[in-house]
Amino acid sequence: MKHARGLILGAALAAVALPAFAQSVAIGAMEERLRERGLSGSGSYDILESLTTEVGPRPAGSPAIARAKDWAMAKMTSLGFSNVHAEPYSIWAWFKGVETAEVTDPFPQPMVITGLGGSVATPPGGLEAEIVLFPTFEALASAPANSLTGKIAVLTEHMGPNDSATGYGTANRWRRRGASEAAKRGAVGFMLRSLATNNVRQPHSGAMNYEEGLPKIPAAALSGPDADQLERMARRGKPIKVKFTLLPTYLPQATTWNVVGEIPGSATPDEVVLVSGHMDSWGLGTGAIDDGAGVAITMAAAHLAGERHPRRTIRMVLWGAEETDQAGDAYAKAHAADASKIVIAGESDFGAQHVMYFQTPAGSQDLPAIKTLTEALKPLGVTYNREPSKFGGDDIGHLVSLGVPQLSMRQEGAHYFDIHHSAEDTLDKVDPAEMDKATAVWAATIYALAQSGVDFRKAAPAKP
Numbered sequence: 498m499k500h501a502r503g504l505i506l507g508a509a510l511a512a513v514a515l516p517a518f519a520q521s522v523a524i525g526a527m528e529e530r531l532r533e534r535g536l537s538g539s540g541s542y543d544i545l546e547s548l549t550t551e552v553g554p555r556p557a558g559s560p561a562i563a564r565a566k567d568w569a570m571a572k573m574t575s576l577g578f579s580n581v582h583a584e585p586y587s588i589w590a591w592f593k594g595v596e597t598a599e600v601t602d603p604f605p606q607p608m609v610i611t612g613l614g615g616s617v618a619t620p621p622g623g624l625e626a627e628i629v630l631f632p633t634f635e636a637l638a639s640a641p642a643n644s645l646t647g648k649i650a651v652l653t654e655h656m657g658p659n660d661s662a663t664g665y666g667t668a669n670r671w672r673r674r675g676a677s678e679a680a681k682r683g684a685v686g687f688m689l690r691s692l693a694t695n696n697v698r699q700p701h702s703g704a705m706n707y708e709e710g711l712p713k714i715p716a717a718a719l720s721g722p723d724a725d726q727l728e729r730m731a732r733r734g735k736p737i738k739v740k741f742t743l744l745p746t747y748l749p750q751a752t753t754w755n756v757v758g759e760i761p762g763s764a765t766p767d768e769v770v771l772v773s774g775h776m777d778s779w780g781l782g783t784g785a786i787d788d789g790a791g792v793a794i795t796m797a798a799a800h801l802a803g804e805r806h807p808r809r810t811i812r813m814v815l816w817g818a819e820e821t822d823q824a825g826d827a828y829a830k831a832h833a834a835d836a837s838k839i840v841i842a843g844e845s846d847f848g849a850q851h852v853m854y855f856q857t858p859a860g861s862q863d864l865p866a867i868k869t870l871t872e873a874l875k876p877l878g879v880t881y882n883r884e885p886s887k888f889g890g891d892d893i894g895h896l897v898s899l900g901v902p903q904l905s906m907r908q909e910g911a912h913y914f915d916i917h918h919s920a921e922d923t924l925d926k927v928d929p930a931e932m933d934k935a936t937a938v939w940a941a942t943i944y945a946l947a948q949s950g951v952d953f954r955k956a957a958p959a960k961p
């Protein structure tokens with residue numbers, strides 16, 4: 498590795514010594530060609546159409562994820578990837594079963610819910626209790642001890658727009674922690690207004706966690722209109738009783754796979770540019786935007802970039818258990834010894850819309866390869882954000898802990914949380930032209946990173 502690092506640094510110095518215009522002509526032309534090639538029909542939509550139609554929903558650990566694994570290996574093989582293989586690992590798994598809810602008193606009527614990923618089951622005949630509404634998570638988290646004994650806690654707080662103070666970054670804590678905050682105060686069940694940026698009668702699932710040492714109570718997401726309905730009922734001043742039934746399957750041990758394929762580097766194959774998306778999804782919808790799109794965009798982009806034979810190896814990883822937070826950890830554990838070969842890693846996991854901006858590791862902002870790439874992406878409206886990349890993707894985070902530098906690619910997502918984790922996450926929500934734009938950006942970027950000699954570990958400025 499020492500030898501390889503020396504080569505990388507040498508190449509970087511040589512690049513700096515060249516006149517800037519020579520750089521942009523010599524390197525930028527290929528990025529521009531890849532950009533145009535992607536825009537003219539990148540193939541990513543066809544990959545997504547194939548995954549969502551032939552496999553459908555694919556919860557980690559389910560029979561469907563085994564079919565997704567087979568699909569991924571066949572697709573990468575057909576696109577000419579080498580070293581295509583599946584890396585198995587053991588996970589806990591959770592799948593939806595019966596999910597029903599109703600108000601039983603004083604205004605009996607049905608409601609629409611979905612279980613939160615990881616929730617325990619209710620008794621087979623359902624769980625019925627009086628509800629207590631909380632307008633904010635803070636109100637729930639500061640409720641007095643024993644104030645919810647025997648009750649079902651219902652959090653009706655609205656998630657805010659993406660990137661706002663109550664956007665998903667904050668709101669997903671409500672979903673993850675709500676049940677334990679309620680159980681701590683004696684509640685027997687927990688529901689929250691589903692985390693969504695619109696108000697349709699389709700609840701959104703997502704992972705939840707139980708705090709050690711507290712009772713595990715059933716937890717569900719309630720559709721927005723149903724949360725509104727409970728608020729109106731509560732204003733009438735009478736106690737409200739709700740009954741809900743969740744009968745999921747929980748397997749303490751199941752198998753999933755991270756599927757890998759490579760395009761060997763033409764000059765320095767031991768240096769790896771890792772790109773990825775996650776093939777698992779929740780059981781609702783067909784996982785089109787989360788994250789079939791990320792799988793398809795990066796797979797098509799890696800294929801297009803690979804056709805130009807860059808110096809470094811391009812490694813495509815399709816994660817097999819992102820939604821339950823188990824894929825990146827398994828990969829990092831299995832590859833701790835050779836993680837130093839990964840020069841940079843990125844993940845596409847924010848839908849199927851165009852890329853708005855990208856970020857690279859600290860110290861790399863002014864390198865010729867990054868400047869050239871920035872110029873090549875400008876016609877697509879993509880900007881370079883000089884803030885060093887701090888989030889490459891949920892699965893990438895585990896590699897970052899091993900010192901792997903990360904690429905951050907930020908997609909437009911104003912409506913992402915309208916459909917993410919819900920039954921509405923289907924192919925019809927995807928615009929093929931938007932996918933081509935995103936794929937064009939990824940293709941040019943993958944090529945630039947795989948062709949450059951930049952050592953992002955050394956690009957970081959020395960600490961004073």
Ligand SMILES: [Zn+2]
Nearest residue numbers: 787788819846
């Ligand atoms: Zn995702």
